[in-house]
Amino acid sequence: MGGDALDFTGDGEGTRLRLRVSAGASRSRVLGSHGGALKLSVKAPPERGKANRELLALVAEAFGVAPSDVTLVSGETAPDKVVRLPLAPAEASRRWAARGAAIG
Numbered sequence: 001m002g003g004d005a006l007d008f009t010g011d012g013e014g015t016r017l018r019l020r021v022s023a024g025a026s027r028s029r030v031l032g033s034h035g036g037a038l039k040l041s042v043k044a045p046p047e048r049g050k051a052n053r054e055l056l057a058l059v060a061e062a063f064g065v066a067p068s069d070v071t072l073v074s075g076e077t078a079p080d081k082v083v084r085l086p087l088a089p090a091e092a093s094r095r096w097a098a099r100g101a102a103i104g
Contacts, residue, residue, distance in 0.1 A: 006096055007036030008089040015092040016073060019059070019081040023051035030062050037080070038062075052076065059083055063095050 009016045018037040025041035032039055040058055044050040052072055060067040063085055075081030085092050 005036070006033045006038055006093070008092045008096075010089045011084065013084060014071075015085045015087050015089045017059070017083055017085060017092070019055065019075075019083060021051065021055050021079050021081060023079075028054055028058055030058060046077075049076075052081075055081070056083065059085070062099060063087065063092060 007018060020034065020037045020039045022039075022041040023044060023046035025043055028040075028042045028044075030038065030040055038059070040055055042051050042054040042058065044054040056070045056072060057067040060070045063070075065086055069086040071084040073082040073084050087095070
């Protein structure tokens with residue numbers, strides 16, 4: 001899943017997580033972590049919010065929360081984005097670690 005740990009930052013409302021997103025990919029998937037950010041590819045094109053909606057659903061699935069609970073904080077039109085998860089940093093980290101253990 002990548003060698004770097006994700007940077008889970010609490011902000012009083014949940015946990016902020018940096019993303020690096022490639023839109024218009026051949027398939028949607030979580031690629032792992034790099035430099036503290038979660039790397040993702042989404043199949044949707046980067047137009048009219050399609051890729052952002054798909055990436056929010058992908059992040060939600062990865063952390064076991066509802067897509068409507070994941071908020072795009074910044075980077076709406078950029079490949080580098082920040083989202084907020086409705087989890088404490090320790091819980092987000094635990095869920096990410098459990099996901100990695102289940103895969104590998």
